[in-house]
Each structure stands twice: as C-alpha cells, then as structure tokens.
Amino acid sequence: MPRWIWAVAKDLTRDDFLGGKLRIFQPRIGYRAGVDPVLLAASIAAKPDQSVLELGCGVGVASLCLCARVPGISVTGVELQDDYAALARQNAVENEADFTVINADLRKLPAHLRQKRFNHVIMNPPYFERAHGVAAHDAGRDVALAGDTPLGDWLDIGARRVGPRGYLTIIQRMERLPEVIAALQGRLGAIVVRPIAGREDRAPELFLLQSRQEGRAAFRMAPTLIMHMGQAHTGDKETYTPHVRAILRDGAELNILP
Known part of the structure; x- marks a missing residue:
C-alpha cells in the first residue's frame, strides 16, 4: 500500500488553498x-507555455497555486526531503497540475536540470540561519525553517537556472534583505523589493524580491503590502485587507511593483 494512503488518516491533513480551488496534503506535525x-x-507574472522552477517546493503549495492561476505553464519543483517530495507529487496528481517534482539536494541537481534554464525561478528558502538558532524537534520543520544550505547557495543556484530575460523571485525575512541583494549583485539586475507588513504602522517582517536576467533598470522599492486591516487583532474573525483576501481566497495576482 502506498505510504500516502495509510498516512492520510494518521499523519496528514488535507487543507484548502485559494478558497478550495486546491486541496493539499500536508503533515499534521512538522512544517x-x-x-x-x-x-x-501570486507575485509571479508567468504566461502560458512558460517554464517555472521552484527550489525547495515542500508539498508544492506555491507551485500548485501558480498552476491554478496560470493554465498552460510547466512547473518543476526540487525538494530535498523524501516524504515532502512524495506529498508534492501526490498533490500534483490530486489537483491535475503540470507539476514535476524532483527529489534532490539543490546543491546536487540532476544533470538534466543543470542543463536547463527557466523563464521563472522561485523560492521560499528557510528564514533562519542554522548558526543562530536551535534545531526544531521535527526534522521536516527544522529543514524548512533553517536547514543546512546557506541562503547564498540558494540564490547562486537559482540565478544559474534563470534563462535570458527571465526572473528570479524570492520571499524572505526583512533582516536578510542586504544578504539577498549582495548575493545577486553582478548576477541579476532590475531588482524590485516589495515589503510585507502585518498591519499599518508596523515594520515589515517579510519582503518579496524580484530580479531579472540582463535587467538594467535601477533598484526600486515598491509600496508595502499590508496584510490585515486595523491596528490589532480583535475577536475570532478574518481581518485580511480586500487585496490580500483576493490573493489568498480567489487566486488574484500580486504585482510586486503596483
């Protein structure tokens, strides 16, 4: 019996994304x-017939959301952890997506991937440095939050896979913005950063950054994306701004540079 079948009842949940357009198997405990x-x-301006590579795809949420919004694209995901890669493959089948998952260390990509370049390379690397934190008890969660691959390696490997005039897009914690920009210096250009804050009058905690192969435009800082309405969370109700709600529930596009 395939592992995912016996695991569903005990070890997995099946969660709705994009207002139920996607149903995704995830570990009940772990990342x-x-x-x-x-x-x-939502931030990837992909077009039908274009190719996308996601490094560190996990169970496939980002890639599958992109497939749902842009029919006709071809997406490849690379995932280090065997069980997460298996779930990503199953989620691709369940959601009828053109999404191929490669179980590999991104530092040791298969030869056929090293010889290919993509219109878009996307990544949501671990947010924390291994040297500055304590390992999580769950191995899957630990790899997702910190891992052993330096952020500079993620960006170097991603930049190598971006095709002519193609884009690399990353979401990361704000304190690591200087590190990301430094790693891309001389590699990709036309950098645009969109900060993400929980509420108005709060400092951004995350950012989206997009850069382009052969891009020559000057660095640009986009307006901050505000996630929630109001100054504080009050009551057990959803407080997403209309724009963010449309992204999360309806699959709307998020322009990095409005």
Missing part, C-alpha cells in the same frame, strides 16, 4: 505551509 508560498505564487 505546514501558510500564506507565504501563496503570496510568492
């Missing part, structure tokens, strides 16, 4: 995708 990969997918 569970939230809104970040959905925002990443």
Whole structure:
C-alpha cells in the first residue's frame, strides 16, 4: 500500500488553498505551509507555455497555486526531503497540475536540470540561519525553517537556472534583505523589493524580491503590502485587507511593483 494512503488518516491533513480551488496534503506535525508560498505564487507574472522552477517546493503549495492561476505553464519543483517530495507529487496528481517534482539536494541537481534554464525561478528558502538558532524537534520543520544550505547557495543556484530575460523571485525575512541583494549583485539586475507588513504602522517582517536576467533598470522599492486591516487583532474573525483576501481566497495576482 502506498505510504500516502495509510498516512492520510494518521499523519496528514488535507487543507484548502485559494478558497478550495486546491486541496493539499500536508503533515499534521512538522512544517505546514501558510500564506507565504501563496503570496510568492501570486507575485509571479508567468504566461502560458512558460517554464517555472521552484527550489525547495515542500508539498508544492506555491507551485500548485501558480498552476491554478496560470493554465498552460510547466512547473518543476526540487525538494530535498523524501516524504515532502512524495506529498508534492501526490498533490500534483490530486489537483491535475503540470507539476514535476524532483527529489534532490539543490546543491546536487540532476544533470538534466543543470542543463536547463527557466523563464521563472522561485523560492521560499528557510528564514533562519542554522548558526543562530536551535534545531526544531521535527526534522521536516527544522529543514524548512533553517536547514543546512546557506541562503547564498540558494540564490547562486537559482540565478544559474534563470534563462535570458527571465526572473528570479524570492520571499524572505526583512533582516536578510542586504544578504539577498549582495548575493545577486553582478548576477541579476532590475531588482524590485516589495515589503510585507502585518498591519499599518508596523515594520515589515517579510519582503518579496524580484530580479531579472540582463535587467538594467535601477533598484526600486515598491509600496508595502499590508496584510490585515486595523491596528490589532480583535475577536475570532478574518481581518485580511480586500487585496490580500483576493490573493489568498480567489487566486488574484500580486504585482510586486503596483
């Protein structure tokens, strides 16, 4: 019996994304995708017949959200952890998506991937540095939040896979913005950064950054994306702004540079 079948009842949940357009198997305990990969997918201005590579795809949430919004694209995901890669493949089948999952270390990509370049390379790398934190008890969660691959390696490998005039897009914590920009210096250009804040008058905690192969435009900082209405959370109700709600529930596009 395939592992995913016996695991569903005990070890997995099946969660709705994009207002139920997608149903995604995730580990009940371990790393569970939230809104970040959905925002990443929404920010990719892909067109039908284009190719997309996601490094560190997990169970496939970002790639599958992108497939749902842009029919006709071809998406490849690379995932280090065997069980997460298996779930990503199953989620691709369940959601009838053109999404191929490669179980590999991104530092040791298969030869056929090293020889291919993509219109879009996307990533949601671990937010925290291994040297500055304590390992999580769950191995899957630990790899997703910190891992052993330096952020610079993610960006170097991603930049190598971007095709002519193609784009690399990343979502990451704000304190790592200087590190990301430094890693891309001399590699990709036309950098645009869109900060993401929980509420108005709060400092951004995350950012989306997009850069382009052969891009020559000057660095640009886009307006901050505000996630929630009001100054504080009050009561057990959803407080997403209309724009963010449309992204998360309806699969709307998120322009990095409005």
